[in-house]
Amino acid sequence: MSDTSLSLLYEQDAYTWALRNAELIRTHRFSEVDWEHVAEEIEAVGKSEWRELESRLIVLLAHLLKWQYQAKGRGRSWQATIKEQRYRVRRVLESNPGLKSHLDTILRDAFTTAVLVATRETNLDESTFPEVCPFGFETIIDSDFWPE
Template identity: 45%
Template sequence: MTDLTTLYQTDYAAWAQRNAELLRERRFDELDIEHLLEELSDMSKSDRRELHSRLLVLLAHLLKWEFQYRSLSERWREFKGDSWRSTIVEQREQLADLLRQSPGLKSAVDGAIADAYPVAVRLAHKETRLPKTIFPEICPYSRDQVFDDDFYPESE
């Protein structure tokens, strides 16, 4: 077991700092390649999970906005969808920030929307108790609409 492997198991911050120093000094043969690859892979997975999770919440709220907003606002005059709007705004901001910090994720957005949408439908169905069949099978929102701060779907 190398010193870096031991350091990885006992002091992650020191391990990361030491590997950074070795990279700067171009001492590649001394790097803890196995753990560096593992960490880089995990970082990518974590970012992709966050992208999926935030899109799921955003899409579910866009669906609720489109398919339930009118019935609730007719029932309760004071209902304006403020909490839904807040969630939509927050998820869009968080997604924009994630894509600024990890620009490589931009190429994964379309696939992530397609993957998150069926789960968003299930979530919207459970939260609204509207029939699943009311929601489109394929995401009705374009990538631009999903990220557009001014886009709120028309209520049915």
């Protein structure tokens, strides 16, 4: 398969393209690999893991905010969601320790979105919530932490 046809395959059938490139790499036929798209896919994997961590933190932070600012809504469902997201955040970081060096940025961005989620889900004014995350990362994932 030529470079051009392999590149076209990427646009038409990503699954077959991926298997073909994996085979080429395993058999050391490096000159036949669609390197440009391979590089794009590798970058996409990294971005996907970043988004996964950020998404988990958004849900976790929104629930912690709701727990703190709308105490009347506290219940087993919120508690279960907080516990689940803490677990999932830990798992993402265990699988992707390189993300730890970006936690400040990810946490800051996640908190901004979490405030919007909490605002929508509580019907409280956005100004009710802090502008900056009041919790450190270690506090957020601490199983014993329940904001009051």
